[in-house]
Amino acid sequence: MSLHIVVCLKPVPDPDCYDQVTIDPNTKRIVRENIPMVINAVDKVALEEALQLRDAFGGKVTVVTMSLPSAKKHLLEALAMGADEGILLTDASFGGADTLATSYTLSKTIQQLGRVDLVLLGNESADGATCQVPSQLGEWLGLPHLWNVFSVEPMDERVFLLKTKYENGHKEWRGELPLVLAVSRELVKPRHISAMGIIKAKNKPIAILNKEGVNDLQEECIGLVGSPTQPGEIMIPDMSRSGERLEGSCEEMGLQILEKIRAGGIVF
Amino acid sequence: MKKIWIYVEEYQGRINKVAFELIAKAKELGDAYLEPVEIGAVLLSNNAADSIEVLELYGVTDVYVGENCRLGEYCHTTYAPVLADLIKEEDPDVFLFGATQVGSELAPTVAARVRTGLAAHCVNLRIDEGGMMVADVPAFGGKIIGEILVPTKRPQMASVKPGVFTAKECGLPQASRIHKINLCALDRVDLRLVPQGTFVANTSVKPIEDADIVLAGGYGLGSQENWQKLVELAELLGGAVGSTRPCLDEGWADSEETMIGTSGKSIRPKVYLGFGISGATHHVCGMKDANLVITVNKDQKAGIFGVSDYYAVSDVNEILPVLIELIKSNKINQYF
Numbered sequence: 041m042s043l044h045i046v047v048c049l050k051p052v053p054d055p056d057c058y059d060q061v062t063i064d065p066n067t068k069r070i071v072r073e074n075i076p077m078v079i080n081a082v083d084k085v086a087l088e089e090a091l092q093l094r095d096a097f098g099g100k101v102t103v104v105t106m107s108l109p110s111a112k113k114h115l116l117e118a119l120a121m122g123a124d125e126g127i128l129l130t131d132a133s134f135g136g137a138d139t140l141a142t143s144y145t146l147s148k149t150i151q152q153l154g155r156v157d158l159v160l161l162g163n164e165s166a167d168g169a170t171c172q173v174p175s176q177l178g179e180w181l182g183l184p185h186l187w188n189v190f191s192v193e194p195m196d197e198r199v200f201l202l203k204t205k206y207e208n209g210h211k212e213w214r215g216e217l218p219l220v221l222a223v224s225r226e227l228v229k230p231r232h233i234s235a236m237g238i239i240k241a242k243n244k245p246i247a248i249l250n251k252e253g254v255n256d257l258q259e260e261c262i263g264l265v266g267s268p269t270q271p272g273e274i275m276i277p278d279m280s281r282s283g284e285r286l287e288g289s290c291e292e293m294g295l296q297i298l299e300k301i302r303a304g305g306i307v308f
Numbered sequence: 309m310k311k312i313w314i315y316v317e318e319y320q321g322r323i324n325k326v327a328f329e330l331i332a333k334a335k336e337l338g339d340a341y342l343e344p345v346e347i348g349a350v351l352l353s354n355n356a357a358d359s360i361e362v363l364e365l366y367g368v369t370d371v372y373v374g375e376n377c378r379l380g381e382y383c384h385t386t387y388a389p390v391l392a393d394l395i396k397e398e399d400p401d402v403f404l405f406g407a408t409q410v411g412s413e414l415a416p417t418v419a420a421r422v423r424t425g426l427a428a429h430c431v432n433l434r435i436d437e438g439g440m441m442v443a444d445v446p447a448f449g450g451k452i453i454g455e456i457l458v459p460t461k462r463p464q465m466a467s468v469k470p471g472v473f474t475a476k477e478c479g480l481p482q483a484s485r486i487h488k489i490n491l492c493a494l495d496r497v498d499l500r501l502v503p504q505g506t507f508v509a510n511t512s513v514k515p516i517e518d519a520d521i522v523l524a525g526g527y528g529l530g531s532q533e534n535w536q537k538l539v540e541l542a543e544l545l546g547g548a549v550g551s552t553r554p555c556l557d558e559g560w561a562d563s564e565e566t567m568i569g570t571s572g573k574s575i576r577p578k579v580y581l582g583f584g585i586s587g588a589t590h591h592v593c594g595m596k597d598a599n600l601v602i603t604v605n606k607d608q609k610a611g612i613f614g615v616s617d618y619y620a621v622s623d624v625n626e627i628l629p630v631l632i633e634l635i636k637s638n639k640i641n642q643y644f
Contacts, residue, residue, distance in 0.1 A: 058588070058590065140420060170416075170429070179420035184500045207409055219500075272455030275453050284617065293627060297620065300579075305520070305599075
């Protein structure tokens with residue numbers, strides 16, 4: 041027996057540069073072209089987990105992304121990390137998809153890959169951060185799913201013990217494959233790419249699919265048309281405060297800080 | 309009649325306070341309509357009586373109760389099918405969820421089952437002239453706020469982080485209509501994924517969203533040793549310690565539950581103290597609602613100063629020991 045694991049990756053604008061995101065006053069659209077794209081950080085955690093499971097049980101890892109044609113470089117990066125195959129879903133009609141339409145499109149793609157034992161994703165993306173795609177993907181696939189998984193322990197090839205995180209504790213689960221799991225950052229540390237990995241990646245297959253390449257895709261369920269949520273106006277919120285600078289020596293500033301804390305209603 | 313619903317998250321008979329915050333907002337949304345509106349609370353539990361009484365203190369008009377021994381503890385494999393059936397039977401216009409860890413799994417699962425739209429982590433909700441709900445949703449770490457609407461599908465779903473809205477008790481308890489939820493869905497629960505035992509609580513971490521004063525440390529603290537000084541100061545002030553993503557990555561902060569920001573907690577304490585925090589947007593979004601913001605950073609140009617009421621340009625590693633000493637030596641009380 042071996043495992044076929046699918047990992048969904050999302051290219052996102054580099055979160056370190058979100059302070060540079062602006063709105064074009066004329067078109068009212070978000071300007072982010074100057075920000076480099078990277079693989080969403082926690083998606084690499086999902087990929088690392090997939091690679092380790094494949095190495096333990098045999099099988100293959102397929103990475104899937106729905107993005108612009110330029111996202112091919114992110115698939116190459118994933119292949120260099122050790123994934124076996126890549127699929128890039130790219131079509132103008134996929135644009136504007138909300139989480140329901142995105143998860144639908146991903147589900148239809150995954151369904152045409154033959155036997156899939158496990159689907160792994162990051163628990164959220166840095167840009168939209170809705171946390172919704174993993175659970176909705178599980179629903180479209182008709183598979184059991186868990187969100188915020190921080191421990192994956194195979195009991196054997198078909199049964200996994202899993203732990204999910206809550207505000208002040210955790211819960212354990214027993215899941216039979218196939219499953220859809222959204223993982224959190226503390227699950228595992230993603231590996232660095234090796235020179236050998238980069239060389240090998242060049243010979244690994246990447247399939248580029250447009251909407252005709254996905255079987256049985258209902259047009260009314262994809263892209264902006266298939267999205268029950270629709271965007272309205274956008275704005276940059278003003279969070280500024282007056283900002284009075286405290287002066288003096290360290291001790292003088294310290295005293296002023298403690299004074300302000302007391303004035304703010306804290307008793308100590 | 310318009311139906312505006314909120315989901316009540318309950319654990320061991322205690323209602324998560326985000327439910328009360330959602331009720332207050334639901335009532336406000338209801339006020340936008342000229343005719344009377346149903347404010348419905350949806351509760352799944354194994355022992356609902358006490359929680360129903362509490363909900364009535366917050367002024368819901370209707371409570372939908374699913375009471376069953378199998379609903380004692382949240383599990384999306386049992387809860388989601390029950391809620392999806394309920395939505396199909398009752399056809400609510402709006403359904404709000406807390407964006408807690410439970411809500412972040414349950415709400416999208418339910419939305420997918422009924423094929424409707426869900427706006428995530430809303431920072432505000434309102435009703436427009438056409439009677440449609442408009443949700444303000446942060447993106448790019450909160451740098452951008454975008455409106456999200458669900459024009460054709462129902463219910464219009466939205467999730468809201470705890471602490472974003474303010475709960476309001478209504479003086480006298482208001483008797484509400486109680487509806488029993490049809491629990492047929494429990495007969496066809498997917499058994500491929502089952503919980504092992506019950507929720508395991510972690511009591512070692514003080515929840516930052518409940519603290520009156522939060523001391524947040526950033527990458528500028530520089531070391532585990534300095535982080536410990538922050539922890540010591542927090543203990544002296546009776547506060548909780550909050551963190552940023554880099555401090556978790558460095559291992560100084562020990563729990564994701566301490567992280568403040570768009571992908572962490574939104575807090576609104578009486579006082580927020582920031583040490584060595586640069587002021588990245590995704591952090592600021594999580595603390596901007598604090599009553600009083602005081603920050604220290606040695607970088608004169610630190611962005612955090614622009615969102616502070618008071619700030620000091622100083623090395624946090626010099627000022628932290630001074631603050632600790634001022635309190636310990638009782639020197640503070642000699643001044644004021």
